[in-house]
Every structure is written in C-alpha cells, then in structure tokens.
Amino acid sequence: MDAIPLALDGYLTADPVPDDHDDILCWRLSCSASTDHLAEEAIIPCTTMEPEIVHALLTERQPGDLLRVTGHLTLPETAGGILQLHVESLEVLWEAPLLDAEENEDGEDSGDTAAVTDAAADRNSALAALAEALTSLGHQATPGPGQSIRIHLSPAETLGTDLEHCHSIDLTPARAHQLADAVDALNCRLDDDRTDDDVVLDPQTIADLTDLFDGIDLLDLTNAVLNTTRPENRPQVTRAMDDMFGDVPAPEDTDP
Incomplete structure (x- = not known):
C-alpha cells in the first residue's frame, strides 16, 4: 500500500x-x-x-x-x-520548560505535597473547563471558511505523564475575533471592578504628578480665580476654595 x-x-x-x-x-x-x-x-x-x-x-x-x-x-x-x-x-x-526539583538530604521533596496536589488539581480543572468552553465555541462555527487557527492548552511545567491535560482546539478566524472581543470586554470589566487600593502607579507617573502639584502656587491661583470673579460672588467662591485648599486670602487681600 x-x-x-x-x-x-x-x-x-x-x-x-x-x-x-x-x-x-x-x-x-x-x-x-x-x-x-x-x-x-x-x-x-x-x-x-x-x-x-x-x-x-x-x-x-x-x-x-x-x-x-x-x-x-x-x-x-x-x-x-x-x-x-x-x-x-x-x-x-x-517547548516544555524544565523543572529543578528541590530535594532534601533524604531525597524527598521539600515542598508541601498536599499543597502541590491541590494546586495541580485546580490547574487541571481550570484547563478542562477552558478546553471545554473553547471546543464548544469551535463547534458552533457558522458555515464558511474552514477552521485555520489552532489553540494549544497545556500545563506550564514539564508534561511527563500529564498529557491527558493537554488540549488542541481549532477555531475559524471569525470565532477567534469573537473570542478576542470577549477577552477585551472581560478585561474592561475587571478594570472597572478594581478598587482604589488595587491601582498602582508607576514611579515615573508619581514623580510627574508630584512635580505638577509642587509647581502650583496657591496664592497666584487664588488671585487669578478671584480677579475673574464678579465682586458679589467673591465670598461664595472664597468659601469654596477654602474647602478645597484650606486658608485662602480674603477678597480684599487680592489684587484689584
């Protein structure tokens, strides 16, 4: 043959x-x-x-x-x-990454075996759920060009005997675009769910903001605002600026 x-x-x-x-x-x-x-x-x-x-x-x-x-x-x-x-x-x-197993003098693993087992179980469950969802997405493809995008899922460490946790899913370009849009939407939602405590600014941004506010002269700012305010409105504007910046010069102390 x-x-x-x-x-x-x-x-x-x-x-x-x-x-x-x-x-x-x-x-x-x-x-x-x-x-x-x-x-x-x-x-x-x-x-x-x-x-x-x-x-x-x-x-x-x-x-x-x-x-x-x-x-x-x-x-x-x-x-x-x-x-x-x-x-x-x-x-x-x-390429499957190499793992350097840490062993003690008796030749036994030094890590917590139970914790490692639980982590592996969680990982394998997540892989199976993701593979099932992506496979379902691929099977829902509408008539048109054939599937031409392949996604491979596997554990991050050396696979060894864990090949049953490896998956290959084929998608059409249209389904891949829909998946990308769904991931973008998820990222936006996760960003909206973050609290102020989750926001971490990089050092350069913090330095730029510090320089910006250090360069503001509150007296000059106060005079500029009050000089463009009608005289009858100055007391209310002064009180508002007091609430924002603290002690603000009275209207009579500013330039005419």
Missing part, C-alpha cells in the same frame, strides 16, 4: 530511542482530535532517518514538547501490523 502524505501536531510522550539500526530513531506522539475526550486522542509511532531530526530529538527535545511533523504514513498490511509515520521534517511549536 502506498504511503500517505501526512502532517501532525502532537506531544512527545517519552524520550526517543534508536531502532535496531543506529541510523533510525523511533518515538511516539500524542495527537488530539481537538476535543476534550481522551478516547479521541491517538498515540502515533514515528520513525526517521534524517540526521538533523535524529540529532535534535536526542540532544534538544524532551517529553512534553509540542511538535509538528510531516512525512508519509505507512499503513499495516495485516491486522497485526504496525502503523508508522516516517518523518521527513520536524518543527517545534512549544
């Missing part, structure tokens, strides 16, 4: 291993069907003989990296055969 040209996005599930032949490298990709259901995820065996790809996978890549591979898919000739993607090019879409 002829090989089928194919391009796949998927997470590297484990360290690649050489085949019986030293010039062949084997690894597996976990590929999502753009939904939140594990049953619709597939593990695809991959091989390559390209020296640049072999070198990159053995020296630069790690489990959890999101890769885009292109090549030819070979279907098994028998029911017990092996499906394989023979990779000819590789692109790194996202």
